[in-house]
Amino acid sequence: MTFTARTPRVAAARKLQRRRDRDQTGRFLAEGPQAVREALAAGVVLELFATAEAMSRYGDLSAHFTEVDDDALASLAETVQPQGLVAVCEQVDVPLKEALAKRPRLVAVAAEIRDPGNAGTVLRTADAAGAGAVIFAGDAVDPYNGKCVRASAGSLFHVDVVRTPLDVVTPLREAGLRVLATSGYGADDLDTLADDGVLREPTAWLFGSEAHGLPDELLEAADRRVRVPIYGGAESLNLAAAAAVCLYASARAQR
Amino acid sequence: MTFTARTPRVAAARKLQRRRDRDQTGRFLAEGPQAVREALAAGVVLELFATAEAMSRYGDLSAHFTEVDDDALASLAETVQPQGLVAVCEQVDVPLKEALAKRPRLVAVAAEIRDPGNAGTVLRTADAAGAGAVIFAGDAVDPYNGKCVRASAGSLFHVDVVRTPLDVVTPLREAGLRVLATSGYGADDLDTLADDGVLREPTAWLFGSEAHGLPDELLEAADRRVRVPIYGGAESLNLAAAAAVCLYASARAQR
Known part of the structure; x- marks a missing residue:
């Protein structure tokens, strides 16, 4: 099943573009293959949204993609070229x-x-x-x-x-x-x-x-x-x- | 006389926001008090547009202000807070x-x-x-x-x-x-x-x-x-x- 921009999980993730929602949930968004790769290596990825194209291009990255359409991905991303990947991550700061x-x-x-x-x-x-x-x-x-x-x-x-x-x-x-x-x-x-x-x-x-x-x-x-x-x-x-x-x-x- | 955004000298200066016009004329725009001060010290200011407010605030800068209204200044400036000053300068590069x-x-x-x-x-x-x-x-x-x-x-x-x-x-x-x-x-x-x-x-x-x-x-x-x-x-x-x-x-x- 391909999620759209209106799917509740996508809408919930999109709210993490706002500081208030990041502070409340202890989560944030990382976009693009480099950041996603590092977040996966750090073990903090909770959900990984990807377009069908990105899933095939970056198949090595994860067995747990959540497929989204182009509009949903664009709504999650803050850059013009997010390269099809946005991850919801746990915040990593320490005391x-x-x-x-x-x-x-x-x-x-x-x-x-x-x-x-x-x-x-x-x-x-x-x-x-x-x-x-x-x-x-x-x-x-x-x-x-x-x-x-x-x-x-x-x-x-x-x-x-x-x-x-x-x-x-x-x-x-x-x-x-x-x-x-x-x-x-x-x-x-x-x-x-x-x-x-x-x-x-x-x-x-x-x-x-x-x-x-x-x-x-x-x-x-x-x-x-x-x-x-x-x-x-x-x-x-x-x-x-x-x-x-x-x-x-x-x-x-x-x- | 206060120039407006439509005054030909303002319109001509505004074209210097485009590279083609900078290349053709050998001129460019510098905005804000710091850049204008340095351009004056370098002796390359051809024309200094200022709002009435900037003329009184930066009166030490020049005896040769060209007064413009707020819209004209905003049309010349590329930043949100140009502080009322935009200078047309001669290009300074050397062989x-x-x-x-x-x-x-x-x-x-x-x-x-x-x-x-x-x-x-x-x-x-x-x-x-x-x-x-x-x-x-x-x-x-x-x-x-x-x-x-x-x-x-x-x-x-x-x-x-x-x-x-x-x-x-x-x-x-x-x-x-x-x-x-x-x-x-x-x-x-x-x-x-x-x-x-x-x-x-x-x-x-x-x-x-x-x-x-x-x-x-x-x-x-x-x-x-x-x-x-x-x-x-x-x-x-x-x-x-x-x-x-x-x-x-x-x-x-x-x-």
Whole structure:
């Protein structure tokens, strides 16, 4: 039987495009073969909707497809080319205590970052740099927002994702992490910290939104306030670029 | 006199939202106070349209405002909040020969990058890292595309922007630059090149599109093919993050 856009299970899944329904159910949507593959590997897929064409093209993915017609798939997907696959997944985030108990040597904190593309990119970059956990702190975007899931390119399923209130500095420090806050006006510059060997220690990086930077309480609570040096005429880096430079400086120092 | 959306000078400026008209006239649009300020500093503003409100708020910017009504301003702007200012500017790119004659020690090449946001971010990041020139090579996005101008956050006016065909490796090498091509499958990893002192030399980085990477002819012509090391589960970095890591590795090595 092929489900349509009006079939109740499809309609219920479609509601997961809204944050309220994601929060209430503890579920979210992942679309496209890459994200679906990662979600299956993580064991969090509850239902996998696929068009007939996608079922034959990605037959290796699952024995448990729910076949939907093109309109139903389009109603579930948020991109123009979802490649015929949308999965309903269980949310994967873990409590802060659980993530820190593993003693990660590199952690990224997205503090009040509201742009889902930026947050997803920070998640992907932190994963690439070898971070063990990525923390969405305070009034940050929902990590299960469709655009964030897509920008993370699967990294949502690779690292410990944590959602916490804003006051994360104390537990991070108690877990043996040096807490470095990024700021265009920071007293320490990244190159000097690298030269001095500071970045070899277990580190948690705090990143704020592009428009507002980090909240004062986090800037003050952190161990250091660090600026990425600007060698040319630009006023600043964008968030994704600054996060990449900081996280990779740590990854290189910790090799 | 307040111009409206139908005033011929406003209508003529509005056409610059299209590439064909930008190419034919050698002009482009810059919107918002930051970009307009940088364009004025660069001496390339031909006409500055402003609402009455913006004229009083940004009175320091110019003695030569052309007053337009809100509809006219909205018709010229591509963002929801243009803050009342749109400038018609002369295009600023220079010939490759002129840029290389200055013997820049760091150059970024955006090769066939078609996404304007990505291209603008590479331009901004290259500027921040101290690059002297950014080259748009082959079938790359128009650097004067509105989204690219905005993503560059003024850097379009700080570095030498060059537009060239794809075969840039020979002139770069003749200008004393080591040519490094980025590739997820590169034989050299970035950390090893940094350890070996290779990055201290004058360097041109080649970046390809996120979807397709660099064209084979550039990968083959380059001196080295370099991968950014991946320490975690991510398959790759996005373009902006990879460019930031590579350009800042060079900036740090060249200090």
